[in-house]
Amino acid sequence: MPESTIFITGTDTEVGKTWVSAALLQLLGRHGAALGCKPVSAGQTHPQPGEAPFAPFNEDVRWLQACSVPAVGDAPLLDAQVGPIQLDEPCAPHIAAARQGLSWDQDAAPLRSTVLGAVEALAARSRWLVVEGVGGWAVPLAQGWDSAALARDVCPPGSTGGVVLVVGLRLGCLNHALLTAQAVAASGLRLLGWVAKSGPQPMAHEAENLATLDALLPAPRLGHIPWLGDADVGHALRYDAAALRALAMRAASHLDQARLLRALGS
Numbered sequence: 001m002p003e004s005t006i007f008i009t010g011t012d013t014e015v016g017k018t019w020v021s022a023a024l025l026q027l028l029g030r031h032g033a034a035l036g037c038k039p040v041s042a043g044q045t046h047p048q049p050g051e052a053p054f055a056p057f058n059e060d061v062r063w064l065q066a067c068s069v070p071a072v073g074d075a076p077l078l079d080a081q082v083g084p085i086q087l088d089e090p091c092a093p094h095i096a097a098a099r100q101g102l103s104w105d106q107d108a109a110p111l112r113s114t115v116l117g118a119v120e121a122l123a124a125r126s127r128w129l130v131v132e133g134v135g136g137w138a139v140p141l142a143q144g145w146d147s148a149a150l151a152r153d154v155c156p157p158g159s160t161g162g163v164v165l166v167v168g169l170r171l172g173c174l175n176h177a178l179l180t181a182q183a184v185a186a187s188g189l190r191l192l193g194w195v196a197k198s199g200p201q202p203m204a205h206e207a208e209n210l211a212t213l214d215a216l217l218p219a220p221r222l223g224h225i226p227w228l229g230d231a232d233v234g235h236a237l238r239y240d241a242a243a244l245r246a247l248a249m250r251a252a253s254h255l256d257q258a259r260l261l262r263a264l265g266s
């Protein structure tokens with residue numbers, strides 16, 4: 001079993017959870033096997049007209065597969081191991097599932113058992129397991145099972161792991177971050193830390209917003225990942241896993257490794 005399972009949540013969808021997950025994998029992979037999992041994903045990338053053909057893939061799964069660091073001698077992870085449930089449409093997962101005729105609204109048990117089976121298989125091979133949630137903390141998945149319940153399933157209260165919150169720096173993030181931290185605590189889970197992620201436009205009064213989060217969030221800031229303006233993410237995702245790892249390393253250079261290892265108790 002892993003020393004720690006880290007569940008990555010965010011203040012919203014598209015805030016940088018995958019960037020942070022990939023960066024953590026590359027950073028922690030220096031200290032032992034670090035494997036990534038995106039248990040439920042929604043949205044497949046298909047070749048556009050005129051583009052060289054490739055098999056459709058989910059971008060988050062592709063990132064985590066490329067950036068996972070298996071133990072020496074262990075096999076690289078397969079797409080289906082990193083992303084056991086990959087839905088077609090880029091929307092709320094329970095809606096994407098319904099549109100594909102999956103009956104998650106009737107019974108969560110088959111979904112939960114597939115997902116947790118996949119997570120456990122990776123856990124058995126890793127020192128660090130990084131599990132990326134879907135959207136924000138409370139996104140519904142299936143009847144009686146949501147993203148918060150998934151987090152509790154993969155790093156139960158009392159386990160050595162916990163939650164890392166990614167805060168997308170934009171107006172509104174203070175409220176979303178503080179509500180999420182409250183909800184994590186109410187679930188009985190440990191907030192290990194939080195990471196700020198900038199978008200293409202710098203947030204107005206960024207320093208003051210970061211200071212407010214530092215003062216009010218009940219966990220340490222583990223880093224602030226800037227916008228990497230020159231990154232050709234689309235090309236790297238399609239054709240170049242090494243370029244994805246290089247981008248993840250650039251992102252990781254903005255994380256505080258010592259603080260992270262302290263938060264993980266290592």
Ligand SMILES: Nc1ncnc2c1ncn2[C@@H]1O[C@H](COP(=O)(O)OP(=O)(O)OP(=O)(O)O)[C@@H](O)[C@H]1O
Pocket residue numbers: 010012013014015016017018019020060134135136198199200226227228229230231232233
């Ligand atoms: N070149 C780049 N440098 C830094 N950040 C980028 C770059 N290109 C895109 N991004 C950021 O990545 C964000 C999406 O990040 P990411 O895919 O990690 O989000 P997410 O929280 O994982 O989303 P989801 O809920 O879909 O899983 C975009 O909103 C954008 O700000």
Ligand SMILES: C[C@H](N)[C@H](N)CCCCCC(=O)O
Pocket residue numbers: 013014041042043089090091092093134135136139
């Ligand atoms: C498709 C998207 N990028 C995410 N994977 C799914 C986000 C679900 C958000 C649901 C919601 O909070 O409204």
Ligand SMILES: [Mg+2]
Pocket residue numbers: 017018019060132
């Ligand atoms: Mg993501």
